[in-house]
Amino acid sequence: xxxxxxxxxxxxxxxxLGREIVGxxxxxGANIVAVDQSEQALQVLQAKQGxxxxxxxxxxxITQAASIQRVxxxxxxxxxxxxxxxxxxxxxxxxxGRSFFDVTYEDFCENLSLHLGGYFLFMQQCAKYAVETQAxxxxxxxxxxxxxxxxxxxxxxxxxxxxxxxYAAIKSALQHLGSYVSAYTxxxxxxxxxxxxxxxxxxxxxAFLDRYNNYCREKGMLxxxxxxxxxxxxxxxxxxxxxxxxxxxxxxxxx
Ligand SMILES: NC(=O)c1ccc[n+]([C@@H]2O[C@H](COP(=O)([O-])OP(=O)(O)OC[C@H]3O[C@@H](n4cnc5c(N)ncnc54)[C@H](O)[C@@H]3O)[C@@H](O)[C@H]2O)c1
Numbered sequence: 001x002x003x004x005x006x007x008x009x010x011x012x013x014x015x016x017l018g019r020e021i022v023g024x025x026x027x028x029g030a031n032i033v034a035v036d037q038s039e040q041a042l043q044v045l046q047a048k049q050g051x052x053x054x055x056x057x058x059x060x061x062i063t064q065a066a067s068i069q070r071v072x073x074x075x076x077x078x079x080x081x082x083x084x085x086x087x088x089x090x091x092x093x094x095x096x097g098r099s100f101f102d103v104t105y106e107d108f109c110e111n112l113s114l115h116l117g118g119y120f121l122f123m124q125q126c127a128k129y130a131v132e133t134q135a136x137x138x139x140x141x142x143x144x145x146x147x148x149x150x151x152x153x154x155x156x157x158x159x160x161x162x163x164x165x166x167y168a169a170i171k172s173a174l175q176h177l178g179s180y181v182s183a184y185t186x187x188x189x190x191x192x193x194x195x196x197x198x199x200x201x202x203x204x205x206x207a208f209l210d211r212y213n214n215y216c217r218e219k220g221m222l223x224x225x226x227x228x229x230x231x232x233x234x235x236x237x238x239x240x241x242x243x244x245x246x247x248x249x250x251x252x253x254x255x
Contacts, residue, residue, distance in 0.1 A: 012089035014041030062118035147171025182244030198250025
């Protein structure tokens with residue numbers, strides 16, 4: 001995928017999916033502004049890039065408008081333009097991931113504020129930048145198959161994992177917000193789409209993987225590198241008229 005001369009912000013750049021997206025987008029020729037809340041993790045990313053002139057790492061927080069505005073300004077100051085972004089942040093509080101009956105009202109609301117609220121704010125600020133500068137801008141939000149389908153709770157049986165109720169609310173709402181913002185920004189060159197991966201391999205227990213993989217066609221749970229092709233496509237000019245869509249990448253798990 002050709003991303004030559006494009007400047008892209010990657011939020012959550014130090015995360016499992018973010019690191020892979022940063023590497024693939026750099027290889028496709030883009031200038032990358034890697035943003036994460038974790039300064040320490042960003043330093044590791046920066047060390048890997050050395051003196052790469054097409055790479056800038058900045059600490060940033062999608063729950064703070066001023067922080068997002070600072071990141072956008074830094075991207076434009078360093079590279080002269082801004083053509084798109086990927087939001088792959090995963091904000092959550094310490095109680096995130098509890099079973100349905102154990103989730104308190106406070107934790108439900110806090111996780112929605114951090115995650116859905118942060119994605120709303122980043123989407124709003126990117127759209128504002130694109131509308132005000134009349135720039136062509138492609139935003140990709142990371143959603144999930146669990147924003148589309150009900151959980152298959154049986155795959156988690158006997159493990160400490162579950163599919164958190166907050167996640168279902170956040171990721172489904174995020175897809176609809178993409179439709180809302182696409183409609184609202186009609187007439188501009190701003191577009192937003194989401195990518196919904198199935199589960200990503202991260203050392204899960206084998207019995208769980210076997211149960212999960214049974215629902216898939218070939219590979220089962222995927223690796224971060226299996227997701228990036230769709231993201232690069234959405235960032236590229238090849239998808240110029242793809243707007244407000246959700247791409248599911250799950251080896252057939254949700255079918
Ligand atoms: N891993 C999966 O199985 C999977 C599957 C489907 C969708 N997703 C989605 O993909 C995205 C990335 O997942 P991941 O597994 O790479 O997560 P991760 O936890 O490995 O990485 C997320 C990164 O976001 C950063 N972050 C958290 N809050 C932030 C904030 N307020 N501002 C800026 N950065 C912040 C963290 O420091 C971290 O580096 C998430 O939105 C997740 O819901 C993941």
